[in-house]
Amino acid sequence: MAADADVVAQTEYRERGVLYVDELQHVKTKQEVDVTGSVDSHRAGTDGHRSVLRLRSADDHGVEHYASIEFSADVFGSICPRAGSTATVRNCQYALQFDSDTHEFRLHADDTAEFVL
Structure with missing residues (x-):
């Protein structure tokens, strides 16, 4: 996992080995991360469109944050x-910057990703 030094230095993060959705704010674009959260929704891909799994978690102030993880239905079913x-x-890539209006992070999962449901 390649999260930046500020995140890796956090004892709690090292023990978990995975980031909650709201902790993605500490990760740089294009970094590979493991992310966990509560399932908010999912959308199956059709006609060449990628599927999306949307996770959520709240920060210390109770603000909900979302991670939309796009993946190929051809690879993962x-x-x-x-x-x-x-x-x-596990092993998804933080693709785009955080959208402050929707509190949403966008990630991509390629064929090396693992889904633990």
Whole structure:
């Protein structure tokens, strides 16, 4: 995992080995991360569009943050976790900057990613 030094230095993060969605603010674009959160929603890809798994977690102030993780249904098949369940995605890449209006991070999962549902 290649999270930056500020995050790696956090004892709690080292023990977990995974970031909660709201902690993605400490990660630089294009870094590979393991992220966990509560399943908010999912959308199956059709006609060449990528599937999306949306996770959420709240920060210390109770503000919900979201991670939309795009992946190929051709590689992973149909992933349909129950809303509210916990999911972890390992080896995904933080693709775009944080959207402060929606509190959403965008990530990509390629064929090296692992989904733990």
